[in-house]
Each structure stands twice: as structure tokens, then as C-alpha cells.
Amino acid sequence: MLNYIGNRILTLRKKYNLTQDQLAKKLGISFQAVSKWETGSAYPDIEYFPVLSEIFNVSIDYIVNPNSMENKNPYNTKYEREDYYWGQIPNYRCFDIMQHLAPTRQIKLLDIGCGEGKDAVFFARNGYDVTAFDSSQEGIKKTKQLAEKANVAINAFVANMNEFRLEDNYDIxxxxxxxxYIPDDLRSEIFCNYILHTNKGGIHSMSAFVKKPFISRAPDYEKHSYTYKSGELFTYYTNLEIIQCDEVIFDCMSSGVLHKHCSNILLAKKV
Ligand SMILES: C[S@@+](CC[C@H](N)C(=O)[O-])C[C@H]1O[C@@H](n2cnc3c(N)ncnc32)[C@H](O)[C@@H]1O
Structure with a gap:
């Protein structure tokens, strides 16, 4: 719990582009006190919670309670169904990855925002050493069920990509x-962390939704999602060898209503 509150304050402070000193001044305290909250070595005193809630425009519940309504992942409801919301057919990019880095030795692969695990389980079935995370508990539950059904082992866990940072290295x-779901101001730091924790010769295969004036918002659009600028995804990869960078427009039937998305697709190698 202690770390949860500290991480939440850190994330909100960054979202609002405030330094520890600027936040401290608003609260009438020292920046060292803010630093102690963020590193988890102290709790804020109770009187600061209403002020934090006002500064960051969120409820106190959101700051202190990982299970608050605002923190609940909307995908949980979609994933509670018995069938698979995204189906069980792996994304075509999984096959591209197999061509670029086949599991001829132990290859550690990380799937970020794995949903109900269709891609993660495909990789595991094909011999990759798979770690996968998602912020939806229901998604992770179904990922584990799918892995069990396929008789493969996956290290799957619940984590929020905006707070969780890699400490282990991966090949893919x-x-x-x-x-x-990564807000603009956290992207640079998060992609740096992912690249830092990629083994030499390893690859990133990423896709990100792009905003286009001629494509309307998806009917199942979720709050707290932030589309990329066209080409933005590639800018985080200037120090890697870019193998593929595409922009694609495709039809989607999620929510049962036909709509379009635009995505940037990237395949890059750390040389
Ligand atoms: C469109 S679904 C894609 C799921 C999966 N990758 C697939 O292709 O089937 C987006 C996923 O991102 C997850 N997600 C949303 N915000 C997240 C966050 N902050 N951290 C981790 N996962 C998140 C959702 O729970 C959801 O499963």
C-alpha cells in the first residue's frame, strides 16, 4: 500500500509536469517530504490528501485505493465473459517475429498489455520463454487459463505499464x-526503459494507435487512452535498427460495430 500511494503521487506529478519542488510549494512542505512519499519511505499526513486530490483533479480514493472505481480496468467487464473478446487467433505480427528471431535457443519474450493472452500463449506454444502482463485481473486470469489449456507455462501477472518498470532483460x-494507454509525458522514459532492458540482437515489435482527422473515435473507445501522432512511435527508436515502420488503416469489429483504426507498426533491432 505504501508504495502504491507513492507511485500514484509520482505518476500524477509527472502527468501535471510538476517538479517535486513545485508540488512541495503548492502543499507548503519541503521537496524532501515529497521525495520520501514517492520513494515509499513515508506516507503523506492525512490533511494533505484533500489538497493532492484538488491539485491532481482525482478523488482521494483514486490516490489511496488500488481498487477504486477510477482504477478499475474497463476491460475487466469485457474479459469476464466466457468467450475471448479478442478471439484466440494470434496477431499476424507474431509470425513476423518468429521469422526474425526463431526460438532456436532460449528466447525471453515480454508481451505488454497481453489482454486475454492469445499472442502470449501462441509464443509459448512455439517455444518462447514468455512473460506477459496486463492491468486487467480478468485478462491475466484468462491468459493463465489459456496457457493451462495449451499445456504451456507463462509468467503472467497484473501490472500497470505506467508504473511498472523492467528490471530483467528480454530478447523480444x-x-x-x-x-x-501510456500518456504522452511518460512515453520517452518508458520506451527508454524497454530498450535498456533488451538484449543485444533483441527486437521490439510494437503497434500504437494513431490519430487521424478522417477516422472517428472507436465505439468502444476507453477513457485514459491517448492516441499517438503519426510517426511518433518511430521517434523512440532512433538508436535502434528499424526493420519495419508502417502506417496501416484497418477495419475492426470489436464492440460488434464496424469501425476503422490507424496504427503505426514498428519492428526494430538493438544492434
Ligand atoms: C486492445 S487490448 C489488446 C490486448 C492484447 N494485446 C491483444 O492484442 O489481444 C488493450 C489491453 O491493454 C490493457 N491495458 C490498458 N491499460 C493498461 C495499463 N496501464 N497497463 C497494462 N495494460 C493496460 C487492457 O487491459 C487491454 O487488455
């Missing part, structure tokens, strides 16, 4: 349809 980092 993959994400499909989830990176738009």
Missing part, C-alpha cells in the same frame, strides 16, 4: 493495441 518486447 512485443505489444499489440495497448501502448496508447
Amino acid at each position: 518486447i512485443y505489444s499489440s493495441g495497448a501502448l496508447h
